[in-house]
Amino acid sequence: LNNTEFRKIAHQVADWIADYWENVEHYPVKSQVKPREIYEALPEEMPANSEDFSAIWQDFQQIILKGITHWQSPNFFAYFPANSSYESLLAEMLTAAMGAQCMIWETSPAAAELEEKMMNWLKKACGLPETWSGVIQDTASSATLCALLSAREKFSDFQINEKGFESFTNFRVYASVQTHSSIEKAVKIAGIGKENFVQVPCDEHFAIRTDLLEKLIEADWQDDKKPLCIVATLGTTSSTAFDDLEKLSEIAQKHHLWLHVDAAYAGTAFLLPEFRHYLKGIEKADSYVFNPHKWMFVNFDCSAYFVKEKEWLIRTFEILPEYLKTQNDSLVNNYRDWGIPLGRRFRALKLWFVMRSWGLRGLQKRLREHIQLAQDLTRKIATHPDFEILAPTTLNLICFRYKPTHITDENLLNTLNEKLLQTLNATGKVYMSHTKLNGKYTLRMVVAQTYVLQKHILNAWQLIQERAEKLQTDYLE
Numbered sequence: 001l002n003n004t005e006f007r008k009i010a011h012q013v014a015d016w017i018a019d020y021w022e023n024v025e026h027y028p029v030k031s032q033v034k035p036r037e038i039y040e041a042l043p044e045e046m047p048a049n050s051e052d053f054s055a056i057w058q059d060f061q062q063i064i065l066k067g068i069t070h071w072q073s074p075n076f077f078a079y080f081p082a083n084s085s086y087e088s089l090l091a092e093m094l095t096a097a098m099g100a101q102c103m104i105w106e107t108s109p110a111a112a113e114l115e116e117k118m119m120n121w122l123k124k125a126c127g128l129p130e131t132w133s134g135v136i137q138d139t140a141s142s143a144t145l146c147a148l149l150s151a152r153e154k155f156s157d158f159q160i161n162e163k164g165f166e167s168f169t170n171f172r173v174y175a176s177v178q179t180h181s182s183i184e185k186a187v188k189i190a191g192i193g194k195e196n197f198v199q200v201p202c203d204e205h206f207a208i209r210t211d212l213l214e215k216l217i218e219a220d221w222q223d224d225k226k227p228l229c230i231v232a233t234l235g236t237t238s239s240t241a242f243d244d245l246e247k248l249s250e251i252a253q254k255h256h257l258w259l260h261v262d263a264a265y266a267g268t269a270f271l272l273p274e275f276r277h278y279l280k281g282i283e284k285a286d287s288y289v290f291n292p293h294k295w296m297f298v299n300f301d302c303s304a305y306f307v308k309e310k311e312w313l314i315r316t317f318e319i320l321p322e323y324l325k326t327q328n329d330s331l332v333n334n335y336r337d338w339g340i341p342l343g344r345r346f347r348a349l350k351l352w353f354v355m356r357s358w359g360l361r362g363l364q365k366r367l368r369e370h371i372q373l374a375q376d377l378t379r380k381i382a383t384h385p386d387f388e389i390l391a392p393t394t395l396n397l398i399c400f401r402y403k404p405t406h407i408t409d410e411n412l413l414n415t416l417n418e419k420l421l422q423t424l425n426a427t428g429k430v431y432m433s434h435t436k437l438n439g440k441y442t443l444r445m446v447v448a449q450t451y452v453l454q455k456h457i458l459n460a461w462q463l464i465q466e467r468a469e470k471l472q473t474d475y476l477e
């Protein structure tokens with residue numbers, strides 16, 4: 001393409017995007033393609049000769065689009081969202097247009113300085129400790145790995161950095177049985193070993209049993225193990241349960257452990273002062289992550305990672321080959337030393353666009369609307385004789401199941417709810433996901449799409465009731 005052709009097509013693409021967002025609720029939310037369908041529709045080899053853009057565009061619409069699950073649909077209620085907004089999308093276009101690789105300050109000073117400023121805005125807006133430092137990571141998984149690697153280096157006096165694992169094989173990492181799988185992954189990658197990952201049982205609200213945790217840590221010290229890190233979850237993936245951070249921070253301090261806080265999803269709620277009580281004790285923690293790319297209208301990927309003492313992070317990751325040295329190294333933040341990759345995308349721009357265009361009040365208003373919609377639906381489900389709420393709706397994730405009064409067999413209820421979810425998702429009208437809570441197959445419905453309205457929730461609830469009733473007649477008779 002040349003510039004003239006690009007200009008023409010880019011206008012068409014921008015129109016297509018605007019149409020897409022206007023109509024996205026009418027697409028089947030969950031892609032209905034069969035495994036390998038897209039793969040088989042594509043040629044075996046790249047074309048030898050240039051293809052016309054119109055042919056590529058046609059295939060995008062005919063082949064690719066049907067294999068897309070529409071995460072920006074207001075009927076998307078699955079997992080946790082990866083929501084976005086017009087502002088974020090515009091910033092992402094500009095980021096791609098400039099194509100800056102922001103590995104060090106010098107390779108784009110605006111990217112480094114905007115990132116520092118945006119992390120400070122977020123820190124203040126969410127009530128995080130003022131003296132902490134922030135950096136954007138791609139995902140919460142990477143941030144948690146950074147936390148474990150920093151903890152490992154700190155508590156080995158940087159011996160592992162220098163000599164490898166030799167004398168440090170007994171580290172222990174603690175989290176609840178409800179913690180996200182990324183913690184176990186980080187433990188594995190950090191070389192700590194899966195058997196040294198201690199998953200502590202939860203109470204009836206799915207929060208970590210701090211009494212058991214403390215006993216386990218004490219027993220490990222007695223046993224010549226080396227308790228290294230506690231990972232607290234604020235907003236678990238299954239049910240948005242909150243661990244008792246205040247208690248965990250006391251335990252971490254008393255026993256000299258690193259405390260990492262995973263608030264990947266729920267961290268956005270701390271823009272609302274009424275939820276900040278969950279953050280009590282944060283000043284005693286060492287690191288904290290939340291994902292604006294989940295519920296803060298900033299498109300994937302953008303994970304905000306904060307640390308109490310940036311020195312541990314930098315000392316863990318710092319590397320300075322001759323070809324990356326610059327005159328300003330002592331004056332600026334070179335974020336290549338604050339995480340794993342050298343190359344970095346310009347992610348701060350979309351945060352800036354969103355925070356300026358929405359303002360704190362605008363963000364708060366929309367978050368409260370989401371929470372209210374979820375609370376209203378929770379009440380409806382709870383008072384329906386054939387449905388049951390399975391965990392408190394602390395924010396905007398509803399955990400529930402279909403439970404007709406005459407069915408008490410738990411296996412049958414599990415099968416019934418699994419079928420219900422499949423049926424619902426096959427309609428293309430909604431997309432929800434599931435988990436298991438206390439062995440019960442649980443439907444998860446998250447009300448957090450940027451542009452979701454009450455009508456989408458009411459339609460979904462209507463559909464759920466209809467399909468559940470039909471399933472009962474078809475399946476049980």
Ligand code: PLP
Pocket residue numbers: 080138139140141142180182233235236237262263264265291303
């Ligand atoms: N932690 C929690 C509590 C999550 O819910 C998730 C994802 O849903 C993650 C971590 C992982 O997030 P990411 O995809 O950014 O690595």
